[in-house]
Amino acid sequence: MKITTIGIDLAKNVFQVHGVDAHGKTVLKKQLKRDHVANFFIQLEPCLIGMEACGGAHHWGRKLQAMGHTVRLMAPQFVKPYVKTNKNDVADAEAICEAVARPNMRFVAIKTVDQQSVLALHRACQGFVRARTTQANQIRGLLAEFGLVLPQGIHHVAKRVPQLMEDASDELTGTFRLLMERLLDQLKALDQHVHELEVQITAWHRANPMSRKLEKVPGIGPITASALVASIGDAKNFHNGRQVAAWLGLVPKQHSSGGKPVLLGISKRGDSYLRSLLIHGARAVVAHAQRKTRADGWLNTLLQRRNTNVAVVALANKNARVIWALLAHGREFRVDYEPNVS
Template identity: 45%
Template structure:
């Protein structure tokens, strides 16, 4: 029995394993616990080990790579077409092995421990921000029911609540509601402190990393964007072209050909939603200053605005441009030059 590709369908406790030979025939079909799988692979001659890029895949991938195996991680959406009828764990593992043998398959780079740590911090921060937003919306609704309206914006509501709680008794709020609003404000402050602590960690990480410092030289790419990009794409080697990165982020517009004429529609919103959100927020913040600058990017943005292109379309186009520039900075180890010509 000579296993060329070992397809592994990862589970919480047990993993389904399918091994195929050089002819593509199945020569092994088993279910193993994780530790049993690690021990089995340690005794296996060097081969290709294929897995879906899901939770735990990068950790096992590093263990298997250290034992001389070639690791191929794939997006689950690329494996799905190879799953035959009557889907189960064994057929999933068989589909993974078959998908890994395709010459045109796109593979995911194996992430280091540092990249996974950064991604984890970003996910925790994203959860905390969502909790804070939910708390703010609830506080607004409670006060609106009592006829108290505050201007839009987190900072304005924060200042209004502090004044309200410092004024003492208020006819609009009962003592119990005043106590509840005070508790919500205290919880809000705790969330602010935790988010700021994580922001400080990102700043400290970016300060000591040359790759992240190069990314922060790009307008619209701040510390959050730089750390998230490095954690997600590493040095950008997983993408052959800058357009591939834009498509993965969901920033490339859908294109259809009707009557020989290409038509562009909205972006697909596929891929990494968190990175796309950061890039679009960064582009929206950088748009006012960039559109007024006498640089290639500034003239490109000004031309779109003068043509009457919707502001949101301009923001997404700039986010796509920033993603391509970030990819070039990662792949070529260069800093951003404001005078560098920009393709239309």
């Protein structure tokens, strides 16, 4: 019997495979060791393969596509409703096989090696930034125990601590002074790691024409542009700009019933890192607009009638839609652009 659809439950070492024929009848239930997966699928006729978008999914997606198969990745939360029994590998593989064949299922684009590489830089840089903040706060807390207080701003830590230690009274022991030196060295090392990774991300951004195109949008710099281009991939996978905004969690969460629409705060779904980059960029644009005395179109009109934070999220939502238009239609950003509403 010819296998038309396969669901794979990915794992570290043992993969569970579930296959059905054109009539939906189960014709394959099999466990595969990692080393045997490639040999098994290269012998199969091309078919539709579904997987959850989890660790290793993009790697296997590229590999199976190269063998001629059609691969679809799905978010795990969309697969869960199809699990009929208790959770186990066999039930999960069957649910994936069922979900991938649904006509209204939403799929995740398979990322290229280049896209995954730059996103790895972003994740590592994000981790170093978090560690740097933690280290700076620890230094602040330890100094505060001795009555030494630093101004706000992480840049003050490396600059002001040596002088504070020098001006401090003799109550600071040699052990504590040595500890502060070690903590400052660690802080400087983390800062150096962040700087080096940002240089690598910027170099990737300069070499990518799509990323450079997004940089022209107010509130979007090299870090945000490169992260968005690598994460979105082919923008035509989204039908419109609102889907991109919803994918980033920048649209209102809805809780409606009985024909009465109820809109709440933003959903905050999707990648929190991308959403925070867009919101921080929008916050910088809003701060600049508030310092200007001359009215500046849509944003200033919004600021006059809504809270600043609401305007920031609205601008981030608008930028997400603009990004989709630039990537999907190959357009260049123009400040004076007016949509054709006729």
